[in-house]
Amino acid sequence: MTTATLERIPAAAEPTGGPAVRSLSLEFSSASEVHAGLEKAVAEMIEVAAKDAECGIRVTRLHPGSYTVALDASVPFGETYESFAA
Template sequence: MSTATMERRPAASASTEGPLNRSIDLEFYTAGEMHAGLEEAVAELIEVAAKDASCGILVTRLRPGRYTVALDESVPFGETYEAIAA
């Protein structure tokens, strides 16, 4: 079983479509869920990043089974970086 919550932040520029998803918090209990869930979250944020082409995606492991996938301006557009929180 996995759970996922989405944190919604306002988009960088005003839009009539409403705020875009800038980060996704995920928690997994099995390796299979983790791989599929992270791939799905990255794919979702690729679509969001492509709209303004201003940043890439950062996948951060917060603790075993807990991740955040977020648009990050320090990551070049078109790239996905991984990090482990201290």
Template structure:
């Protein structure tokens, strides 16, 4: 019988560099800018999410022209969900 053990190697202590970005609020005045702006925000948060692989990204439309792009633990890692605020 063989047994395999997966161990997570502890990260060395580091000095805090910058606060981790968990969400980005966006406001657009032109519909032409929405897609590019959301894509840029999602790309930025993908980099943050990939460091600890614990959550995905939630894009929420708050009202026309206003969005929040955030790391969300209810979204599986590697996925991006969309929502509309009530």
């Protein structure tokens, strides 16, 4: 079972022309779900990043099963970096 917490307004309540999603917080209950879940989140961030072409994407592992996928100005556009929280 995957539990994903998105830091955004649900689509039905999202105002037209409102701010795009800049980060996603993800929680996975099994290792087998991590790869597919992160791929989906990165694909969503690619769509957002392509609109501005100003930054890349950083995937951060916070602890086992917990990740953030976010637009990051320190990552060059068109690239995705991985990191571990300290």
